[in-house]
Amino acid sequence: MNTEQRPDIARLIISCPDQHGIVAAVSDLIAELGGNIIALDQYSTGVEDGQFFQRTVFHLPGFAHRRTEIEEAVAHRLAGPFSMDFQLTDASVPKRVAIFASKTDHCLLDLLWRHRRGELPVEIPMVISNHPDLAADVERFGIEFHHVPVDKTDKTAAEAEHLRLLEGKVDLVVLARYMQILSPEFLTSAGVPIINIHHSFLPAFIGAGPYQKAKDRGVKLIGATAHYVTEDLDEGPIIEQDVIRVSHADDVAQLTRYGADVERAVLSRAVKWHCEDRVIRHGNTTIVF
Amino acid sequence: MNTEQRPDIARLIISCPDQHGIVAAVSDLIAELGGNIIALDQYSTGVEDGQFFQRTVFHLPGFAHRRTEIEEAVAHRLAGPFSMDFQLTDASVPKRVAIFASKTDHCLLDLLWRHRRGELPVEIPMVISNHPDLAADVERFGIEFHHVPVDKTDKTAAEAEHLRLLEGKVDLVVLARYMQILSPEFLTSAGVPIINIHHSFLPAFIGAGPYQKAKDRGVKLIGATAHYVTEDLDEGPIIEQDVIRVSHADDVAQLTRYGADVERAVLSRAVKWHCEDRVIRHGNTTIVF
Amino acid sequence: MNTEQRPDIARLIISCPDQHGIVAAVSDLIAELGGNIIALDQYSTGVEDGQFFQRTVFHLPGFAHRRTEIEEAVAHRLAGPFSMDFQLTDASVPKRVAIFASKTDHCLLDLLWRHRRGELPVEIPMVISNHPDLAADVERFGIEFHHVPVDKTDKTAAEAEHLRLLEGKVDLVVLARYMQILSPEFLTSAGVPIINIHHSFLPAFIGAGPYQKAKDRGVKLIGATAHYVTEDLDEGPIIEQDVIRVSHADDVAQLTRYGADVERAVLSRAVKWHCEDRVIRHGNTTIVF
Amino acid sequence: MNTEQRPDIARLIISCPDQHGIVAAVSDLIAELGGNIIALDQYSTGVEDGQFFQRTVFHLPGFAHRRTEIEEAVAHRLAGPFSMDFQLTDASVPKRVAIFASKTDHCLLDLLWRHRRGELPVEIPMVISNHPDLAADVERFGIEFHHVPVDKTDKTAAEAEHLRLLEGKVDLVVLARYMQILSPEFLTSAGVPIINIHHSFLPAFIGAGPYQKAKDRGVKLIGATAHYVTEDLDEGPIIEQDVIRVSHADDVAQLTRYGADVERAVLSRAVKWHCEDRVIRHGNTTIVF
Structure with missing residues (x-):
């Protein structure tokens, strides 16, 4: 079993116009919710007017039960302010x-x-x-x-x-x-x-x-x-x-x-x-x- | 220096309709002329009506001086009978x-x-x-x-x-x-x-x-x-x-x-x-x- | 089915001290027995005192029935004179x-x-x-x-x-x-x-x-x-x-x-x-x- | 010229025992200093008792002049609390x-x-x-x-x-x-x-x-x-x-x-x-x- 398939592992995939502070905002929110980032990849298509993509894998005890709350937090705290598309998945669900x-x-x-x-x-x-x-x-x-x-x-x-x-x-x-x-x-x-x-x-x-x-x-x-x-x-x-x-x-x-x-x-x-x-x-x- | 770049090494490249006895005819002629085959590759595009290709590298003392004689022998003994295109090169000539x-x-x-x-x-x-x-x-x-x-x-x-x-x-x-x-x-x-x-x-x-x-x-x-x-x-x-x-x-x-x-x-x-x-x-x- | 798996296809694998005329002797014998070479690979470990290896695939109608005769011909005409180890196989026999x-x-x-x-x-x-x-x-x-x-x-x-x-x-x-x-x-x-x-x-x-x-x-x-x-x-x-x-x-x-x-x-x-x-x-x- | 070779681009390389909140702490500090993360890679050797490594590339106007201040901020705000080894480099300096x-x-x-x-x-x-x-x-x-x-x-x-x-x-x-x-x-x-x-x-x-x-x-x-x-x-x-x-x-x-x-x-x-x-x-x- 791969690390990411354990329980309580979530993946947040985001895409938005590139701008200051995205990584900090995402990692802050995850920390605030009690999660710990275990893998993070990001990419921007360009320095100016680029599109930003990030995949963040984090461990958050009780993720499955808190999923709605976390999804709402992402929607309000990240997706709105950053004009972000996002997807939140439970890594233990195949x-x-x-x-x-x-x-x-x-x-x-x-x-x-x-x-x-x-x-x-x-x-x-x-x-x-x-x-x-x-x-x-x-x-x-x-x-x-x-x-x-x-x-x-x-x-x-x-x-x-x-x-x-x-x-x-x-x-x-x-x-x-x-x-x-x-x-x-x-x-x-x-x-x-x-x-x-x-x-x-x-x-x-x-x-x-x-x-x-x-x-x-x-x-x-x-x-x-x-x-x-x-x-x-x-x-x-x-x-x-x-x-x-x-x-x-x-x-x-x-x-x-x-x-x-x-x-x-x-x-x-x-x-x-x-x-x-x-x-x-x-x-x-x-x-x- | 690569083996094939030594003096007295010749290369014979042939192409003809596939038929019985080509390899034997080529190797016989080379042996008869005093040459020794040091590499041979061949390929046929098909069992029936195929086109046959062969690259033969051979050592033949004095090749450079006997080139015309050898070219003529290939033309008469191989190229004619087998409807063959051929090219004979001196490997020592870059x-x-x-x-x-x-x-x-x-x-x-x-x-x-x-x-x-x-x-x-x-x-x-x-x-x-x-x-x-x-x-x-x-x-x-x-x-x-x-x-x-x-x-x-x-x-x-x-x-x-x-x-x-x-x-x-x-x-x-x-x-x-x-x-x-x-x-x-x-x-x-x-x-x-x-x-x-x-x-x-x-x-x-x-x-x-x-x-x-x-x-x-x-x-x-x-x-x-x-x-x-x-x-x-x-x-x-x-x-x-x-x-x-x-x-x-x-x-x-x-x-x-x-x-x-x-x-x-x-x-x-x-x-x-x-x-x-x-x-x-x-x-x-x-x-x- | 691969070309070499058809009936009447034989493979002759030989190994012997490198010397003049091996390719010609092998191809002559195969032609004389009524075979047609369809693939030939050879390699010598060196120009002087080298060991010579050759794999020859040939089509010979009725090979399976004539196998003993052919094996004896190879033994007498090739293996003896050239101090050759050889193996003759029927490609149609898996x-x-x-x-x-x-x-x-x-x-x-x-x-x-x-x-x-x-x-x-x-x-x-x-x-x-x-x-x-x-x-x-x-x-x-x-x-x-x-x-x-x-x-x-x-x-x-x-x-x-x-x-x-x-x-x-x-x-x-x-x-x-x-x-x-x-x-x-x-x-x-x-x-x-x-x-x-x-x-x-x-x-x-x-x-x-x-x-x-x-x-x-x-x-x-x-x-x-x-x-x-x-x-x-x-x-x-x-x-x-x-x-x-x-x-x-x-x-x-x-x-x-x-x-x-x-x-x-x-x-x-x-x-x-x-x-x-x-x-x-x-x-x-x-x-x- | 590669993106990372432009002026005002810094790289922060860190290594420390894996623990909660590292990514957030690093990205917060960079944001607070006025920097924008343009690339981030991290890796942990294991979920428990792992060693954590991160390479963060960020754009920070005037980095070359503010380098000492930033190095001190990293030392006090990150390296100390997280028992971290770090290296801060100016990407424009070959x-x-x-x-x-x-x-x-x-x-x-x-x-x-x-x-x-x-x-x-x-x-x-x-x-x-x-x-x-x-x-x-x-x-x-x-x-x-x-x-x-x-x-x-x-x-x-x-x-x-x-x-x-x-x-x-x-x-x-x-x-x-x-x-x-x-x-x-x-x-x-x-x-x-x-x-x-x-x-x-x-x-x-x-x-x-x-x-x-x-x-x-x-x-x-x-x-x-x-x-x-x-x-x-x-x-x-x-x-x-x-x-x-x-x-x-x-x-x-x-x-x-x-x-x-x-x-x-x-x-x-x-x-x-x-x-x-x-x-x-x-x-x-x-x-x-």
Whole structure:
């Protein structure tokens, strides 16, 4: 168990126009409430007219019971005066994550293994797939598997079923090589962040078939990118990326095998960081503390 | 001094439709001529209808004097029967390389240092720049520096001067952050391969300002790409690429500094490999042995 | 399926004192027998008095039936005249691999999963463990699991049982974080190569507790090493290594988690390369083609 | 110019037993003095009985003139109550660095060239070498070069001359492949930190000839380590490390060439971080913010 997963640990994530005294105001309030800061990261986009971001982790005995009081204190003492957006989370409460998959197993299994091993601070209430192939693999981990076939000409019914399954049960959706484009309506209705793993080093090779495109272009490294899903395909804010060296001798099948290792590593890091409240969206980019 | 730079070492680079008996025919001929194979790399693009490539390094006493005889033997005994393209080089003869630079020094100096240290099997008869800034740096290495200003509205005069300077004196042109687009006429007239270093992980961020584009897109790795120059900007065959990890906290100036380290490393590897006859163009890709 | 796993593909691995004409002699014999070379790698340790190594992959219709004839031809025409050690293998016959594990699952599961995906050219007839914990995980893959408890004060009985289980059934033993030292008698009696994954960048942090040692020394990278097991603990020939960046903020538990990802990647590459006959032992080092 | 190199930027580095309210006390004091925090990193070695470290960068108009007042405020308001060690630096004042070199140029030239490009926040008042070979290279950068021959049987005279040259003129000594062991007396008398680059991935291959040792052991990666010099050879606190992949085909000369690239990169990062007050020694390890 990671330090931050103990009871009575809270995380305060803030974003506001950069100005004097933010760190002092935040740390004063936490001290005044009886908390002790155990980690603090901050970043400003610029000296003048910058946007300021801070992630503060603090220990505060009885946090869970005092949460409303603390949230109100932050709202009145910090968010108002500093024109601040904020989020206050209880580090001992794991995020609830639904994983969408298709037929490809590597990203899904890697997340399930890491979850079982205690590496990810999450609960996984369900896996949803448009194919039944991975049902047995998932159920062995004691996790619900829902097969929701997708009609390629009309995804309305499938997405309605997705929303019904997800409703009120998840804090994050992870597309673990789901390979289906989600409608703007679904993105809005889901109401939670959605993380996708794209099998290329974005913005290179947007869209389908990136390993074939990589082979055709003759690149010497292939990569993978975990990003938040937006309405623009493969254009959302990037959370994490990595690459692996390849050579002329690797065919597309081999690129796909090498790429699978990068994909699962990148996706698991992105999910972990998101669920530890380390990732803050800023326009179409991310701050990762 | 590298093994392959000793006297009496030859390199035979071949390319032909894949078929039975190529390796045997090549090694037989070399043995028959009195040579001893010291390195051999081969690659075929496919089992059926593939294209075959082979780089063979062999020791043959008196090679320099027997070169014409050997070239003819290869032509008659191998190139004809196997419909083969071939190139036969004397490994003790360094390639003559002209470096084009602008105001940025890191790629240029890295090549000059490595050359002085004996890491690159090249001669550098000249450096050409459209700015005079780096003249003193270059001349300290005992290398000729030519300042050829470029009129952005009409590059004809500058390119004519380039061709005059290069004529018959170089086997390779290296664009070490030269930052000028060369005309198709120049590429044809130069008559030697041209290697460019592009300051991004191609095909991401083609064209000008790649570090700004990388910052705007929020990528987590930045890279550099050494490629042969073709008429299509930043679209030529890739020889080598590499990347370095960056974070949200790095501004464009910092990305540029980090990128400089990757650029110089990638370019020096590409130049070294080319000059060791390790790089074979195949369509718009490269085989790198 | 990888190109080399098709029927009628053979691999010839040779080692001999370097001398003129080896490549020609090998390729001639293969051509004469009706084979076609599809991949060839060679390496010599030095120009004078060097040791020569070559891996040749060739297609030869009916190889499986003509194997004895071919083996004899190699013995008489090559091995004798060139004082050569050689090994001839049928690429379509997967190596039989027994995996030894303890309680830690990541290396074991990664091998089983890659095997299921067809990434490893192996059969896995059994998993042997000194603890019963991973039985269910293994059996889900349809693989036999043998629980052989080890008495720390006297391993004789356990090793006898190991030898009984392995006898005639395996070509390779893989220690996937088995954490037990094997006796010299076992190494001799097993009669097959044994690959171990050590959880450090050898030769740093030999022996037990490498992550704690790494934390104490304050290293900025941690690593893993796959090597052949010899009588000298953690001193055998290294097949593959890799590292991952860590920081002062990572405690030993976190180093262990990061290290697990490196261990599984390094071990799976070593096993794959060994089973593709790419690894040749040379003294206490390896040639990896 | 980096943000932190502007005028009126101060850095406060603190270390103390972990306890409640440190961040608040520091940020309060800075706010009260009229400063604005622009970067803050902190780390605690443990929740209980941990040691706490913090690097705070703040903008405070007129810092240079108010330095004594601020230092006293920190001493009385923070250092006393929290049993704190602290260091207060003016970010606009570059550290003065003496570089010691021998005959090998790559680490030295890389530092001089980065300094010229403005990448390192340092002044370089002198280079000292036991050989005259690099004098011209150094003087071209407008930097003093002192040739101080070293008698291997008695280094007393040489070290006395070193101390005379350094006295009062430097804040840091960098051993850029100096290849001489410094006496404990010199370390004490110099009175400034000394950074060395060791040409291996420590703690592997301590002492002389690490590339030969690496070749003999057959490692698949070679590395370099920048560390503070202590009385125990190659045992001081590690600041930075990196590695590069090598193969069986690389001889010791090639390992040395590859290693040179890693050495210069690792050393330049270590020097930069030290001179930005990012490196805090903690026992025999370092915190690098």
